[in-house]
Amino acid sequence: MTDYPILTILILLPLAGCLCLAPVWNCRKAVRPIALGFAAAELALSGWLLVAAPGVPAAPGAAAGYFLWEDAAWIERFGIRYLLGMDGISCLMVALTAFVTVVAMIVSWRGVEERTGFHYFLILLMESGIVGVFLSLDLILFYLFWELMLIPMFFLIGIWGHGRRVYSAVKFFLYTLFGSLLMLLAIVGVYLIHGAESGVYTFALPALARAPIAHAAAPWLFGAFLLAFAIKFPLFPLHTWLPDAHTDAPTAGSVILAALLLKTGAYGLVRFGYPLFPQAAKGFAPLLFALAVIGILYASWVAFAQEDMKRMVAYSSVGHMGFVALGIASWSPVALSGSILQMVNHGITTGALFALVGMLDERAHTRDIAAYGGLWGKVPVYSFFFLLFAMASAGLPGLNNFAGEFLILAGVFRTTPLAVVLAFVGIIPPLVYTVRLVQEVLFQTERRPLVLPDVTLREGTLLAVLAAIDVYLGFHPKPLLDILKVPVALLTGGTP
Amino acid sequence: MTAADLWTIMPLLILACGSVVVLLFGAIVPGRYGTAVGVAASLGAALWALQTPPAAATALGVALTPFARFFIVLFALTAATVLLLSHDYAVRHRLGGEEYPATVLFAAFGMGTLAAATNLLILFLGLESLTFAFYILVAYDHRRPASGEAGLKYLLLGAISAAFIAFGIALLYGASGTLDIARAVNGATGGVARAGWGFLLAGLAFKVSLVPAHLWTPDVYQGGPTPVVAFLSTGSKGAAIAFFLLLLPHLADPAPLRGPLWGLALLSMVVGNLAALLQPNLKRMLAYSSIAQMGYVALALLAGGERGYEAAAFYAVAYTVMNLTAFGAVASLEGETVLEGVEELRGLGYSRPFRGGVLALAMFALAGIPPTVGFAGKFAIFFAALKGGEVPLAVIGILTAAVSVYYYLRVVVNLYLRPAEGAAAGGGPTATEGVALSLAALAVVGIGLFPGPLFDLVAAILR
Numbered sequence: 006m007t008d009y010p011i012l013t014i015l016i017l018l019p020l021a022g023c024l025c026l027a028p029v030w031n032c033r034k035a036v037r038p039i040a041l042g043f044a045a046a047e048l049a050l051s052g053w054l055l056v057a058a059p060g061v062p063a064a065p066g067a068a069a070g071y072f073l074w075e076d077a078a079w080i081e082r083f084g085i086r087y088l089l090g091m092d093g094i095s096c097l098m099v100a101l102t103a104f105v106t107v108v109a110m111i112v113s114w115r116g117v118e119e120r121t122g123f124h125y126f127l128i129l130l131m132e133s134g135i136v137g138v139f140l141s142l143d144l145i146l147f148y149l150f151w152e153l154m155l156i157p158m159f160f161l162i163g164i165w166g167h168g169r170r171v172y173s174a175v176k177f178f179l180y181t182l183f184g185s186l187l188m189l190l191a192i193v194g195v196y197l198i199h200g201a202e203s204g205v206y207t208f209a210l211p212a213l214a215r216a217p218i219a220h221a222a223a224p225w226l227f228g229a230f231l232l233a234f235a236i237k238f239p240l241f242p243l244h245t246w247l248p249d250a251h252t253d254a255p256t257a258g259s260v261i262l263a264a265l266l267l268k269t270g271a272y273g274l275v276r277f278g279y280p281l282f283p284q285a286a287k288g289f290a291p292l293l294f295a296l297a298v299i300g301i302l303y304a305s306w307v308a309f310a311q312e313d314m315k316r317m318v319a320y321s322s323v324g325h326m327g328f329v330a331l332g333i334a335s336w337s338p339v340a341l342s343g344s345i346l347q348m349v350n351h352g353i354t355t356g357a358l359f360a361l362v363g364m365l366d367e368r369a370h371t372r373d374i375a376a377y378g379g380l381w382g383k384v385p386v387y388s389f390f391f392l393l394f395a396m397a398s399a400g401l402p403g404l405n406n407f408a409g410e411f412l413i414l415a416g417v418f419r420t421t422p423l424a425v426v427l428a429f430v431g432i433i434p435p436l437v438y439t440v441r442l443v444q445e446v447l448f449q450t451e452r453r454p455l456v457l458p459d460v461t462l463r464e465g466t467l468l469a470v471l472a473a474i475d476v477y478l479g480f481h482p483k484p485l486l487d488i489l490k491v492p493v494a495l496l497t498g499g500t501p
Numbered sequence: 502m503t504a505a506d507l508w509t510i511m512p513l514l515i516l517a518c519g520s521v522v523v524l525l526f527g528a529i530v531p532g533r534y535g536t537a538v539g540v541a542a543s544l545g546a547a548l549w550a551l552q553t554p555p556a557a558a559t560a561l562g563v564a565l566t567p568f569a570r571f572f573i574v575l576f577a578l579t580a581a582t583v584l585l586l587s588h589d590y591a592v593r594h595r596l597g598g599e600e601y602p603a604t605v606l607f608a609a610f611g612m613g614t615l616a617a618a619t620n621l622l623i624l625f626l627g628l629e630s631l632t633f634a635f636y637i638l639v640a641y642d643h644r645r646p647a648s649g650e651a652g653l654k655y656l657l658l659g660a661i662s663a664a665f666i667a668f669g670i671a672l673l674y675g676a677s678g679t680l681d682i683a684r685a686v687n688g689a690t691g692g693v694a695r696a697g698w699g700f701l702l703a704g705l706a707f708k709v710s711l712v713p714a715h716l717w718t719p720d721v722y723q724g725g726p727t728p729v730v731a732f733l734s735t736g737s738k739g740a741a742i743a744f745f746l747l748l749l750p751h752l753a754d755p756a757p758l759r760g761p762l763w764g765l766a767l768l769s770m771v772v773g774n775l776a777a778l779l780q781p782n783l784k785r786m787l788a789y790s791s792i793a794q795m796g797y798v799a800l801a802l803l804a805g806g807e808r809g810y811e812a813a814a815f816y817a818v819a820y821t822v823m824n825l826t827a828f829g830a831v832a833s834l835e836g837e838t839v840l841e842g843v844e845e846l847r848g849l850g851y852s853r854p855f856r857g858g859v860l861a862l863a864m865f866a867l868a869g870i871p872p873t874v875g876f877a878g879k880f881a882i883f884f885a886a887l888k889g890g891e892v893p894l895a896v897i898g899i900l901t902a903a904v905s906v907y908y909y910l911r912v913v914v915n916l917y918l919r920p921a922e923g924a925a926a927g928g929g930p931t932a933t934e935g936v937a938l939s940l941a942a943l944a945v946v947g948i949g950l951f952p953g954p955l956f957d958l959v960a961a962i963l964r
Contacts, residue, residue, distance in 0.1 A: 080877075082811075082956035083884065120851075145880070149871040156870065159910075163918040171918050175910055182870075183903045189880070190899050193887050 011054070012075050012089040012140050015099060018047050019106075019133040023126050030122040040125035041110050047132065048103040055100040058093065058488055068142075068211035070495045079146070084196075084206050088143040093488040094345055098139040098272055101352050105264040106132045111467050112360045113257035116367050117165060124165060128257060131157035138269050144192045144208040147277070148185070151269070155181055158250075158258065158266065165255035173246075173253035180246040184233035191229035194222060195281060214280040227285035230278045231293075237270025240293075240330055241300035244323045251319035252372075256363025259315065263322050263359055264352035271329050271348055279336060280496065286336070293334035298427045300327035305434030309441065314362045314372045317442060318355060321398055324435060325351045325406070331428055332413035338497045340416025342489045346482055347409030350397075353478075354406055357394045357471040361387070364464055369455045374442065379451035384459040388447050390468040397475050399439040400432060405478035506558035509565050512550040512573050513613050515542055516580075520606035527599025535602035536588040536933070542606055543581035546613070547574045562620030562680075567962040571814075572616035572743050579736050579821055580609035585937035586829045587728040593837045596641055596726060604641075605732065608634035612740040616747075621670045621680045624747065628666065628708070631740055632659050635733055639725040645839075651724025658707060658717045665704030672697030686751040695757055701748075702761055708741040709795045710788075712768035719780075722788035727835060730784065731828030734791050735821040742817040745802055746810055750963065755805055762803040767894060769796025774901040777908045783843050786908055787827060790867060793905060794820055800898055801882045804889030807963065812881035814959040815952075819878030822948065826941040827863035830856045833934040843911055848921030850913075856930055859942045861913045866945045868909040869902055874945050877952035 022043030029035040058072060067074035073091040091099070109128060117124045134157070137150030155178055163174030192208070198220045199213055200206035207213065218226075236243045247267075251259050279286045301324050308320035325347070332344030364387070366372050381388045397404035410432070418425045460468065478485070507514065519542025523535045550565070550573040557564035565573075584602055591601060611630030618624040636659065640652025674680055676689035676697060689697065706714040722730050749755065773793030780786035798820075801812040831840055834849060834856050850857035866873035879902065886895040930938060948955055 078953075079951075080953040080956060082953065082960060083881075149876075152871050152876075156865065160917060163914065171914055174918065175907070175914065178910060179903070179907060182906055186899045186903050187896075190883060190887065190895060193880075193884050197888055 010075055011050070012073055012091060015047065015050060016089075016133055016137050016140065018050070019043060019129040019136070022129040023133075026122055026126050026129070033118070033121045036122045036125050037110070037114060040129060041107070043129060044103065044107045044110055044132065047136075048100075048107050051096075051100040051103040054091070054096055055488070058096045064090075070492045079143075083145075083208075085145045085208050086143045087146060088209050089140045089146075090142045090211075091140060092492040093490070094272070094275065094492045095139045097345065097349060097485060097488055098268065099136055101268070101349050102132060102135045102139065102265055105261060105352055105356055108264075108356055108360065108467060108471070109257040109260045111463060112260060112363060113255065114463060116256055116363065120164065124161070124257070127157035127160050128261070131161075131261060135265050135269065139272060142210045144195070144210065144213070144277070146208075147273075148189055148192060151273075152182070152185060154266065154269070158254075158262065161258040161261075162250055162254045166253040166258070167255070168253045169249070170253045173249040177246050177250040180243075181236055184236040184243075187229040188233035191226040194226050194229075198222060198226075210277065210280070217281060217283055219284070223282050224285040224288060227278065227282035227289060230281070231274070231289060234270040234273040234278060235296070237273070238267060238326050238330060239270070239323060240296045240327070241303055241323070242296075244300070244304070247323060248316050248319045251322070251359075252313060252315045256360060256366070259319075259359040259363065260356045263319070264356035267322065267326055268348045268352060271326065271333065271344065274333055275341070275345070275496065279333070290334050290336075293330060294421060294424045297327045297330035297334060298424055298431065300324065300330065301428055301431035302434070305431060305438065309434060309438040312374055314365070314374055314442070314446070315359070317374070317438065318358045318362060318398075321358075321435060321438070322351070322355055324431065325355065325398075327431070328410055328413050328428065331417055331424060335417040335420045335424075336497055337416045337420055338493050339419075340413050341497060342486055342493050343409050343412025343414075343416055345489055345493070346478075346485055347406070347413060349485065350405040350409045350475075350478060353471060353474055354394055354397045354404075357390075357468065357475070358398060360467070360471075361391050361394060364460065365457075368457050374445050376453050377446045377455070378449035378453075379447075380457070381447045383451075384457050386465060387457075387460050390460075390472060392443055392447060393472055394475070395439045395443050397479070399435045403476070403479050405475045405482070408479055408482045503560075505556075506561055509553070509556045509558040510561060510563055510617070511553070512546040512565070512570075512577070513563070513610055513617065515546040515549060516577065516606055516610035516613060519543070519546070520603045520610060523599050523603040523606060527603075533588075535599045536584050539584045539602035539606050540581045543577040543584070543609060546609075547577035547581075550574050550577070557619065559619070562623040563614065563617040564619045565617060568743075568746070569613075569617035571958065571962045572739070572817075573613040575739060575818060575821060576609050576612040576616070576736055579732065579739070579825065580605055582825050582829070582937045582941060583728055583732040583736075585933040586731060586825075586832055587726075588933045589931040590726070590728050590832050590835070590934075593835075594642060594726065595644065601638070601641060604634045604637050608638070608732065608736060612736055612743075615740050616743045618747065619682055621674060621682055621685055624682065624744065625667060625670055628740065628744065629663055631737060632663065632708075635659075635729075635737060638729040639721055639733065641729065642726045645724070647724035648726060649724075651721040654717050654724075655721045662704040662707030662714075665700045665707070669697045669700030669702075669704060672700065682747055683751045686748050687753050690753070698758060699761070702758070702765070705741055705744060706765055708744075709738055709798070710792050711765040711795055711799055712772040712792060715769070715773070715792045718792055719785040719788040722791075723782060723784045727784075727828055727832035727840075731825055731832065734787075734828065735824045738791070738795065739817045739821050742798060742813055746814060746963070749802060749805065750810055759803065762799055763891075763894065766796050766799035766803055767897065769793060769799060770898050770901045771796075774905045774908075778904065780908070781842050781844075783831065783840055783846070783912070786843065786912075787824075787831075790905065790908070791820075791824065793901065794867070797879065797882050797898060797902075800891065800894055801885050803894070804882075804885040804891050806885065806889055807960070808881075808885040808888050810963050811956070811959045812878070812885040814963060815881050815955060816878040818955060818959075819874040819948070822874050822941060822944045823863055823866045826859060826938065826945055827867065829934070829938050829941055830860035830863060833930045833938065834860070843915055846912060846915040847919050848916075850916035851920060853929075855935070856938065857916045859938050861916050862942055862945055864909040864912045866949070868906045870906075871949065872946065873949040874952070875949070877949055877956075881956070
């Protein structure tokens, strides 16, 4: 659509921000506006793409469905290319990344007073890594960004975190790295087997997906991919890193972790896992259904028992991502669109919830549910938003999560009714623990005399924007679904 | 020997003569010019090697093949970096005398000779020259008993390994009737040749410290002066990899070597990484890490084929760059003391940001995290292993690599995640250290982002 290498610019813009932070490293007043400026520029660029995206013809030389495409030689000895492409799905994900990064920066505007330069440096670095993940179409390039985004999150949790921050940071890093390393072997395996079968040695996804490998090792290779993605997702029983990482991360870290990093797992499965191994993926579908349903039920059950608000939201995340996995497992157009829509919805709703918990923590220095009560009378604006996002998270019709969940359930019902029945049961517990949370924090009588100022202008504006998006997507998700239509149809083998 | 021969071996002569000049200079001119002369000689040798066309000096048993030129440049640059790192370390630790830079140059001469050898005897002489230099260098810090102890350990085990290698070479010579490397390796068959290879492998396992011949490594790394350990862990390992790469491709039937190499690779990867997990001492941890890293190289050599040998040669460079960075940063951070426990690094990422950052970068590189040279190297190795059909060992290797991340992270955790109370902001590195560390760190990231040219180069030199 233009001659500029927009995709490269999308990746390099946050990195340029990192460089610009270096001279003013220790000056808090300068660091924040500069970092926010770069994040806002990224948001403007990706927002423009999101608006301009529908109806744009495919880029010349690109695989079907991609309207932006960049291809250059990188490591020729191994046939590795610098191959970037943007279709509807990645466009949506990049826009989400840019938006959530801005949210994370505004949320931590006051909370991070130590090593502020380093903090914003890491957020920008992570943005670059996540955008890279959503744009890469060469497996090795994808892997590079996939690992690159671990390092900033490790530091964010480990330096500005709470509680057992070092333990959680190391656990997060090792857990996710373990899965990715096996995926690296599988990537090489795909390359070698595909090359031997077709005579074309390449790491480029479009070529690999055009002729999926029919080797006996395919289920093993898919298993390795699935392991890496399921850890990031996270699917039961590989979710154990998540509550620790979420709870101990600083607010900005939690927001990015929940809203973006988890999405990379789902995105990886949609973009790489299924297209590379369609046959093997079908074989794994029952397992994926089972894990998704168990995840939904188990996470809600555990969330109910949490005393720490952040941990409760973290477990609710596991449940929501279970729905996303459900939709992917069925691989039908409706459910898959629902899953991708739900990725966006969950990013916004859960991001907002983590931001709200972070604001409370910043004021009262505790996240213990039992410490609060009667907030409705004391901080009405805050309580309004808290109630709104809690209800959105529980799937109240008219708010965004409902739209995604409904599409997923409707889509899966056609292929696997049993899974839907079980998952439907799983809709109820979130209501229960959400009502408990709202009731205890907002409406019960005050349990501790806490001095709580209401939201500031900065916080209020941020929450209002998030709430507006929540409501808008709840009533009118069609623009997003229109963007997803073509790529989802291409992925599921239908006609766009 | 003709004048043409002398021109051919000029890069080696520059290194050897440089070594002598440094000694003479020290005796005549007051002041410390050893580093300057040494760096000049190393760079001169590297430049000369780069610009000369390939040629053979048959009468001398050496040839300046593309392979030799590549490794001579690598070793000369390593020596130059080590000299830069040593310059102020020597002052702080009172390691006076021009013998030090002279010996470093002599070691580089030995490494270069080894890489250029076409004759089994020259190969052995090169290996022994460099080992001889390290006997001196490891024990150089004579005020510290640990240094002397390390030197003695290295000498005793080095002598045994030299005997093994000499005997192995003799058996290969006996089986083939020639000292020419290509013909001797290709022509030697039967039980005698197999015994020769057994001795060679045993001796080389000592040199590259593969398990079970690794026991000297932690003691020597802990005891030796840190810049010397930087040189020992890069140059001498690189030379041993070059030794393998000179011999293995000529082998008519590599099948008999598969078993021993498989065992060495497996044990080194598993034992090295697990032992490093338990090490509270920074340098011992790095020693076990280097044992594990050499296990990956053994995996590449085992996988063989052009991809396997390329991966090994690439990793020789990658490993040199990473370890120079790591030990260089440690040497600079040590000041006048000796760093022991990993906890001593607490908060240094903030109080000494440049060197802390460089050390953290080296750790991420050694752990194989992209976009560093360590990732490119590991990728090439596992690629070669899968291509060569070594699937089980590749899976074990990647799992041990996942384990290894824990102990590399421990260094980063101490640098950044556990700030020390009341740590004073320290000064920066000295000028020479700053130059050396900047270049090394730049190479770690630069080659990591754009490994293509180096991959093409190693493919070309092994053709």
